Amino acid sequence: MGKAQKTRQFIIEKTASLFNKKGYAVTTLSDIIEVTGLTKGSIYGNFRDKDEVVIEALRYNVDRLNQALKLAVKDKTTSLDQLLAFVDFYRNTFSQIMEEGGCPMLNAATESDDNLIFLKETVKVSFEGWQRIIQQIIQNGIDDGTFKENISVYNYTSIFIMLIEGAILLSRALNDTNQLTIALDRIMTIIEFEIKK
Secondary structure, three states: OOHHHHHHHHHHHHHHHHHHHHOOOOOOHHHHHHHHOOOHHHHHHHOOOHHHHHHHHHHHHHHHHHHHHHHHHHOOOOHHHHHHHHHHHHHHHHHHHHHOOOOHHHHHHHHHHHOOHHHHHHHHHHHHHHHHHHHHHHHHHHHOOOEOOOOOHHHHHHHHHHHHHHHHHHHHHHOOOHHHHHHHHHHHHHHHHHHEO
8 A cells, every 4th residue: 555545544433433423524624634733735635625534534443343243143053043143243233333422324324314415325336235245145044044034125225224323313312222232132032033944
C-alpha cells in the first residue's frame, strides 16, 4: 500500500466512528480535520469531497460489522448453529454497537432517506450484503434438511433484519435494551417453531 492509499485509509478509519456517532450530515470538515490531525489539503488531496469520505466511512463501518458477523458464525458446523450464532452475535455485541453510535446501516439509512440522497445506493448495497449472509445460512439449512423446504428464505431474512433494526432503534430511543431482547427472543421462537424441521 502506497503512501496515498495509507493516508486515505487512515482518514476512513479515523472518521468512521465520528460519522456513526455524530451523524453523517452534521459532521463538518473541521471535525474531520480535528479527528485526523490532517489539513484540509490532505483530506481533499485524497477524496473528491466530503460526500466521498462519508460513503467510504459507511462502507468501512458496514464491512467491520459484516466481518464480525461472519466470524461469529464461521466455526459453526450446522446451519442451525450458524443461525443461532447470528442471534447470539447481537445479544453479545449490542453494548459495543451502542458505544460505537449504533448500527451504521440504520444510521445511514435514516439520514439518506430525506437528507443525504447520495448515500442511498451505498445503504441499499449494505443491506443487500447483510441479507445475502442470512439468506445463505437459511438456504443451506433447507438444502441439508435442517430447515423446512416450503419456507420463504427472502421473507424470513427480511423479518430477522426488520426485528433487529427496529429493536436497535427502539432500544436507543427508549434507552432500554429489553427491546432488543424481545426481538431476539422472537427470532429464536421463529427459528424453533417456523423454520426448523
